[in-house]
Amino acid sequence: MFVSEDLQVNAQGHLTIGGQDTVELAKQYGTPLYVMDEDLIRKHCRSFKQSMDKFYQGKGLVCYASKAFSCKAIYRVMQEEGLGVDVVSGGELYTAMQTGFDSSKICFHGNNKTTEELQMALDYQVGRIIVDNIYELHQLEQMCQEQGKTARIMFRIKPGVDAHTHNFIRTGQIDSKFGLSLETGEAMEAVKEALQCKSLHLCGLHCHIGSQILDTNGFEAAAEVMMQFIATIQKELHITIEELNLGGGFGICYTEQDDPIPYEQYMEAVSKVIHRCSEEYGVPQPFILIEPGRSIVAPAGITLYTVGGKKVIPNIRTYVSIDGGMCDNPRYILYQSAYDAIVANKADQPKDTKVTIAGKCCESGDLIGENMPLQACEPGDIIAVCATGAYNYSMSSNYNRLQKPAVVFVKDGTSRVVVKRETLEDLVRNDCE
Ligand code: PLP
Secondary structure (H helix, E strand, O other), rough: OOOOOOEEEOOOOOEEEEEEEEHHHHHHHHHOOOEEEEEHHHHHHHHHHHHHHHHHHEEEEEEEOOOOOOOOHHHHHHHHOOOOEEOOOOHHHHHHHHHHOHHHHEEEOOOOHHHHHHHHHHHHHOEEEEEOOOOOHHHHHHHHHHHHOOOEEEEEEEEEOOOOOOOOHHHOOOOEEEEEOOOOHHHHHHHHHHHOOOOOEEEEEEOOOOOEEEOHHHHHHHHHHHHHHHHHHHHHOOOOOEEOOHHHHHHOOOOOOOOOOOOHHHHHHHHHHHHHHHHHHHOOEEEEOOEEEEEEHHHHHEEEEEEEEEEOOOOOEEEEOOOOOOOOOOOHHHHHHHHEEHHHOOOOOOOEEEEEEEEEOOOOOOOOEEEEEOOOOOOOOEEEOOOOOOOOOOHHOOHHHHHOOEEEEEEEEEEEEEOOOOHHHHHHOOOOO
């Protein structure tokens, strides 16, 4: 009935998440409110980890892509579940390290890491720096030489695979700001240069072909291309690439139109390619890393809003306004992403109206969705937008000087705030007199 296994309806006809009444949560913590089910997040971590153990005999590491949702609480969960993390800025790295995260399990990404960020990576001794370009390679080598340090690096490669996804979130093709191209020879040149760098150890290669991918074809094709490149490197340069990071991108169910396959199937399909290529090309099976973000946290999250005014425009549409919008969920205005919504206090009623859910920002495009099926709703009702656990809080902003909502984790019948709601004072904290 709902897009996430986590959502149910209780005897009061209210929507529940992780068994907890969302209407009560809205009352207790206010709206807008991000609510995430910690148990479900942990379940996803375990299922990825189990697949890794099953299909790669434990010779791999699942790194949660923390750009999907980053705060101290989530790094603690990942550490407890034995996952590594992918960070993409000094800010994410700092947040992880504030929780005492094991830095050897951190992959540090970014197509334009600043000198300060590279310095942080060296100081924290992160396990793998994913080098995006030659300029970064030289900069890192120079920093290491000057400071008598060493670093383990991977190269981000563009495998040239079209994962049939939305342009804005497609990153594996040649015309991408991320990584080094195979077709132009740039990637091979970078590998040769890395071998000349005395302070850097090229431990592996990385690729990430896109996001919200709903079939295995692209992943299999990318794995094949990467294994071929590893074989070419072995043949031409006589070195073994020890690790292969295949990125994230596993799709989830946002609306009933999406039909994702179980993650174990992705893992199995890709592992078959890795094993076959390893035999066929005579290269040792590399240690495999993956970086799921959305698939771990998105289905575990919802956002609760209070309905304000309603505007019926005859023969055109009905707008229902909520107390949040593009500031807490910019994915509609960015990508026209589809969501499912439910009136949380009427969750047992049929969705017999179609409404456009409008945010409160001064932008006409500030919508959560257009002509969405929804229960008939009135001012004061609570709307739950589903599957907002990824790329919502982490992409939120203070546009119009709106305060960012709180994030609440539910677990074992209790709830706790993991990120406080911003106050008006927070908004002016950095303003100078
Ligand atoms: N790894 C890299 C390098 C990425 O750029 C991204 C997303 O942009 C991810 C992992 C996570 O992707 P997803 O959240 O779709 O799993």
